[in-house]
Amino acid sequence: MTAGAEGAPPRTEQPLFEVFVRGKRGLNHVHVGSLHAADEEMALHAARDVYTRRNEGVSIWVVRSDAIAASSPDEKDPFFAPSRDKVYRHPTFYPIPEDVPHM
Known part of the structure; x- marks a missing residue:
């Protein structure tokens, strides 16, 4: 807790949020x-104001x-380490069609 103004009750710190934008x-x-x-x-409102000021996102x-x-x-x-012995899971083993976006 942090001390407030003289005579005022102490303030509690607000929780920290991580922000993700699509x-x-x-x-x-x-x-x-x-x-x-x-x-x-x-x-959500603060994230919208801070991180999507120029219409950068469609979802937060x-x-x-x-x-x-x-x-x-x-x-x-x-x-x-366990994933290194499963190289068949890497996308290099599969052809990706040209019409598949964002792969």
Whole structure:
């Protein structure tokens, strides 16, 4: 908690939200930044004002940062090692038709 003005009750810090924006229909949401807001609705409005000022997006996601579980960059090699022995899953083994967008 941070101290408020003299005689005022202390303020609690607002939670941190991660912001994801979809640029066009059919594309993936992309992480564009973070912001503090009182709740999800306020975070959506703030994200719209901050990250889509020039009509860059068609959809916004906001997620509280403390709700995200992530792998550690320090554990990259052991965490992703099992996928190296499954090279058949790589897209280089399959022809991609020219009429398939965003692949």
